[in-house]
Amino acid sequence: MNSETQKFRLGLIINPFAGLGGSVALKGSDGVAAEALARGAEPKAPSRASQALQALQHYADKLVVYTAAGELGERVAVELGFDTRVLYAADTEFSTAEDTQAAVRAFAEQTLDLLVFVGGDGTARDVFSVVAETQPVLGVPAGVKIHSGVYAITPHAAGKVLDMLLKGELVRLMQADVMDIDEAAFRGGTVKARRFGEMLVPAEPRYIQAVKMGGREVDELVLADIAADVIDTMEDELYIIGSGSTVAAIMDELGLANTLLGVDLVEDRKLIGRDLTSSELLEATSGKPAKLVITLIGGQGHILGRGNQQLSPALIRQLGKDNIIIVATKTKLKALEGRPLIVDSGDPELDAEMSGYYRIVTGYRDYVMYRVANPDLAE
Numbered sequence: 001m002n003s004e005t006q007k008f009r010l011g012l013i014i015n016p017f018a019g020l021g022g023s024v025a026l027k028g029s030d031g032v033a034a035e036a037l038a039r040g041a042e043p044k045a046p047s048r049a050s051q052a053l054q055a056l057q058h059y060a061d062k063l064v065v066y067t068a069a070g071e072l073g074e075r076v077a078v079e080l081g082f083d084t085r086v087l088y089a090a091d092t093e094f095s096t097a098e099d100t101q102a103a104v105r106a107f108a109e110q111t112l113d114l115l116v117f118v119g120g121d122g123t124a125r126d127v128f129s130v131v132a133e134t135q136p137v138l139g140v141p142a143g144v145k146i147h148s149g150v151y152a153i154t155p156h157a158a159g160k161v162l163d164m165l166l167k168g169e170l171v172r173l174m175q176a177d178v179m180d181i182d183e184a185a186f187r188g189g190t191v192k193a194r195r196f197g198e199m200l201v202p203a204e205p206r207y208i209q210a211v212k213m214g215g216r217e218v219d220e221l222v223l224a225d226i227a228a229d230v231i232d233t234m235e236d237e238l239y240i241i242g243s244g245s246t247v248a249a250i251m252d253e254l255g256l257a258n259t260l261l262g263v264d265l266v267e268d269r270k271l272i273g274r275d276l277t278s279s280e281l282l283e284a285t286s287g288k289p290a291k292l293v294i295t296l297i298g299g300q301g302h303i304l305g306r307g308n309q310q311l312s313p314a315l316i317r318q319l320g321k322d323n324i325i326i327v328a329t330k331t332k333l334k335a336l337e338g339r340p341l342i343v344d345s346g347d348p349e350l351d352a353e354m355s356g357y358y359r360i361v362t363g364y365r366d367y368v369m370y371r372v373a374n375p376d377l378a379e
Contacts, residue, residue, distance in 0.1 A: 007064045007083075008114075008166055011107040012053075013100055013127070015119035016071040018045040018142040019309060044346055045142035048155045049076050049118040051348065052140045055159030057081060059166040066110050068103040071095075100126040114138060114165065116158070121180040124148045128178045128199055136173055136200045138162070141209075141344060146306055149176035149209060150201050153302075154344040154351065157207035157376035164204070174203035206375040209300050223249035225364040226327050230293060231269075232364075238290035239266040240281060240319075243308050246295040246327050263310045278312040285315070291323045292316075296341055298332050303372065304354075305344030313347035321354065326370075327361045333370060340373040352377050 056063060057080055065082045067073030069089035077084040087106040090099040100117075104127055107115060114136050117127050120143015131137060139151035140158045152158035164171050175198040201208060227250040241247055241264045251258035256271045258264060265273035265284055273284060292315075297306045303326060304311055316324075326341075343354045355377065357369045 009112050010065050011112040011115035012065050012067040012073040013103045013117045014045050014049050014073045015123040016043050016045050018119035019144050045118050046076050048142045051155035052158040055163045066107050097126045101130045104130050118142050121145050121148050124150050124178050125180050147179035150199050151209055152207050153209045153342050160376045161202050161204050161207050172203040173200050176201045222329050226361055227253035229361050229364045240292040242294035244295045278310045282315050293325045295327050301336050302342045313345045313350045326358050330362050340371045342374050
């Protein structure tokens with residue numbers, strides 16, 4: 001298989017600033033990359049691309065990668081030792097949606113076997129706007145918000161799918177939704193998601209995420225019961241309050257202002273920090289007893305790595321597994337149809353360490369045991 005016509009032709013485009021605003025409480029990266037960098041955010045998308053593509057290193061002689069210059073894909077592909085062909089270069093340091101679209105157009109001339117893109121829902125939209133309907137694609141999650149069903153559940157899971165394809169296994173294809181939200185409204189605490197269309201992705205339900213369930217929880221009695229249980233067990237320590245409407249019910253019961261799509265800090269049932277960044281959380285809890293209250297993303301099952309990148313691997317290790325309180329309604333858990341909860345922290349070792357059974361608060365003095373186990377790490 002030395003002829004280039006016999007090699008697997010992989011397209012690669014990375015949005016290097018995807019998810020940049022997550023750790024510094026900007027809720028995304030659209031239009032705020034410079035501000036995020038000024039606040040101390042570090043780009044994570046290239047490393048997440050590398051995590052996914054490492055699965056292909058032993059197929060290097062069977063693979064050619066078509067990509068864009070520099071951080072848009074070339075650097076990662078070259079570092080991993082792939083036969084790399086650069087077909088597009090951006091004009092500016094801060095790449096734009098137009099750069100993603102132009103790169104995908106350039107790739108189209110090569111008749112790709114698969115197009116891999118690394119980013120969030122905005123990147124998926126950019127690819128969707130120009131890609132051919134018949135072109136198989138696979139998203140590697142790197143954004144703050146991942147509502148679209150075209151992404152793998154983690155970068156490592158994307159690597160599993162890529163490995164299956166290069167092995168020559170029979171991998172079915174399916175149409176999956178491209179979703180996105182209004183980031184300006186998102187930063188203001190409102191989720192407005194809409195469907196833009198479909199793209200063709202590998203049909204591997206173990207590794208490809210479901211489309212997120214929309215809307216707020218409507219069963220106020222259940223949420224009030226969950227909140228009452230957490231509040232009754234609060235001790236004299238710090239409580240990191242994660243994002244989401246289920247967790248917001250706890251703040252409502254405490255009578256405290258809440259950042260629905262951010263992370264707050266409570267001590268002695270009083271609000272002492274709002275919409276904190278990852279570094280602020282790490283500093284505020286260093287050397288102090290603290291607990292973290294989080295919920296899951298409806299329909300997907302992610303408890304870390306979707307909309308709460310402020311909860312960094314360093315913070316999770318500092319807290320310890322025993323100090324994590326997971327709250328969820330039974331309705332949300334049943335909707336997973338037995339699929340495990342997922343951790344996508346950006347640190348594969350931590351993701352594996354987080355595996356196991358957790359007590360989920362589902363009401364007042366009402367709990368269920370539920371498993372955290374990334375399917376891509378369980379084999």
